[in-house]
Amino acid sequence: MEIGVHSIGKDSYMRSLAYLNVYNILRKRIEEGFYPVGGILPSEPSLESQFNVSRTTIRKAVELLAGEGYLSVRQGKGSFVLDFRTTQRLNYITSFTETLRARGYEVSVKSMVIECLVPSTNILDKLMLPNLSQVVHIHRVIIANGKPIALMDNYIDAKIVPGIETFAGKFDSLYRFLESNYNLEIQSATDIITARAATINESNELAVPVGFPLLINMRVSYRNGSPIDYAVTTIDSQRYEFSISMIGRPPKI
Amino acid sequence: MEIGVHSIGKDSYMRSLAYLNVYNILRKRIEEGFYPVGGILPSEPSLESQFNVSRTTIRKAVELLAGEGYLSVRQGKGSFVLDFRTTQRLNYITSFTETLRARGYEVSVKSMVIECLVPSTNILDKLMLPNLSQVVHIHRVIIANGKPIALMDNYIDAKIVPGIETFAGKFDSLYRFLESNYNLEIQSATDIITARAATINESNELAVPVGFPLLINMRVSYRNGSPIDYAVTTIDSQRYEFSISMIGRPPKI
DNA sequence: AAGTGGTCTAGACCACGAA
């Protein structure tokens, strides 16, 4: 198997980094059963020569796969292929609107504003974008059973969603929209959940008193290890809860 | 999902791994303000010569710190010290006290009350116990760095933890205690996270104003499919947030 | 142009697990 050594410039998403190439090929082989579930990956030295790259590169690819639940890497034994189809059911990524619908709510979007701007460095940090990058900001008010339940603010690198302004009001599940229109399939995400008191603006948009406790969910969504979307969801705490299932104890240090 | 991120600094049998040493020293400097929040870490080449290790070692330490929310690492600019608040990765079942300790907090328990009672039907439902069952209730105030951070209320079927009253004040990680003293290893759990305003009692115990937003975590822990523990954690939202990592999209319907 | 982090190489030795 040959790996393109260097392809310079191009689109920032077509860059062929060696470890990403290895990662993508290995992942495909796992998903297609070339490396069967329960089986063992070739050893790292073997992959080195197979892909003609250094150990560092192999290890970075394997680390990504292990982090996403494809592999269990054990010193002295090898890297075992996990049943990714079941592990993914534990904490899978759900869009907020999809979750509400699954709970039997009648969901709609009251208003949607799409604008292009240069956001705060905090948001650029989350998206790992350089200074002064243009970002698309989508603001929505989510209505469940006729009453506002949450505010959603999404931030996406403007380069990867050209022309998205023309779709204002024409979608409500952003994930599904990104998948079908831009071929941007989210693979992993990290949420941070906290709580705080409602501001005046929020109390107006959500129809709750000022100071009312709100649930805040900040999510960074990734594809191939790169952040795609930063989403802040501001939720009426009286009408929504997060539910999380877990298995096992943390790795011992 | 990160692998092996929760390195504990003050481990008694601390292996002299170079990257862990660098990690611990840098983390300590950040927590003590030697590298102030908003400031910038010395460059990686500078750290190389300062610690007399290779770039790989420095990068691994920095990667750990970034993964734990201490640093924002930006190409071409540097590594910036973030305003870290404690976060919990929920992919694994973690005890609240264990998580706080892993983040370098000085954790103690201000008061612990263990009592035996017949709880509300809501709690009996969660534990799948018949009406009028006796349940052990453990109430604790968790102190982090000298200030109350959370109230913990655990409910356990009295039959499976005989004599637990005699251990009042003698443990702080309940999971570890159940594992070692009753051979009750938790295998899975489901959390529900919500938010609400602090009551008068809660405002007294947590030293926050009445009406202040609190994070509420309700967890049912299972072993062999049977509920073992129902835990309600009532948390100062200014000092703690939950972190969840997810993989993949839900199965299509 | 200079300095930063990002990637990568070609080695080396160590710690662990199985034969």
Next chain:
DNA sequence: TCGTGGTCTAGACCACTTA
């Protein structure tokens, strides 16, 4: 003992930011 992953070195060049 041998093969596995875990750690580490001393370089090198690339990509991004700032000046």
